[in-house]
Amino acid sequence: MRYSSGAVEALIEEFAKLPGIGRKTAQRLTMHVLQERRGEVEKLAAALIDVKEKVVRCSICQNITDLGTDPCLLCTSTGRDRSVICVVESPTEVLAFEKTGHYKGLYHVLHGVISPLDGVGPDDIKVRELLARISPDSEGGVREVVLALNPTVEGETTSLYISKLLKPLGINVTRIARGIPVGAELEFIDEATLSRAMDGRSAV
């Protein structure tokens, strides 16, 4: 069954293509757009096009940045510790770490993890660009690489792969701690996490 307007139907179809948006939600969003002021809708449409036109990847850390700001603000900042690089899977994780305000080093965004089942090999993610930042020829002075990939099979595989590449270069390769989240109750923590937390115990 279709709406009485082709344009409405087309917008529902387009909304429903977005991840996590089903047909019902797409209908509700379209009804909202119908009632919204034209200027607001044009702002959304322009923002969509802008993202495709103006967002590029930083030539150093591969994080997203605006056209004309390459290298990105994090890579050119004078207030960051340039001897540490935190390796993450996507730009979202850079934001997550930046929100903490705790980490002061640089980043490297892989844009994916190694996943043979999905046909993603080491050459499909930004590993080569990471090596270029660390190689003895580069003037980086990087001493430590912190692996902060998601604790999935693919994330672990990628961590292992990168650490094997970097260790021969004399780089200190670390990974963020696995343990109990702040505020969690021990009795509800799964066995794997509890074991890792025990292994990673530290002096108080």
Added chain:
Amino acid sequence: MRYSSGAVEALIEEFAKLPGIGRKTAQRLTMHVLQERRGEVEKLAAALIDVKEKVVRCSICQNITDLGTDPCLLCTSTGRDRSVICVVESPTEVLAFEKTGHYKGLYHVLHGVISPLDGVGPDDIKVRELLARISPDSEGGVREVVLALNPTVEGETTSLYISKLLKPLGINVTRIARGIPVGAELEFIDEATLSRAMDGRSAV
């Protein structure tokens, strides 16, 4: 905390303005747009603008229709029973009834219900346009008006208001049945619905 790209931040802000979309979902949608092919994103942007440019209200039933198709396809259809008008709150409900394939009459979309608390009076919704379709001068030949508004206080108020206007005109004013939904279990039905279902009992 902001993303390292102004364009990305702008799109997140715009997505987050949509109903039911929080900042986390807006971030996920924006990341999807970043990875999506440019052509697909342009289709979404164009569909947004199209809805504002090409969708108008049918001059008869007030349902949405495309520019150049006024009166709408439902109003001009020769296969519908022109003596019955079903009054609904929004275009979504027209679709809901059309999905059933059961109702064969015409529609009238009020685009709202009377709600004094929100400052919506009878003149703010399409009641006048409904009266124009029914008045003795019009050639409609409408015999019955079925009120199919949501069972809320505002919906009930609007139903009462319309029925008081129409009854003096000799129109048969009805409303859709309130009762137990098909497939529901009686023990979980609220008291108000059960009472209405009992009142509305019919011979088997």
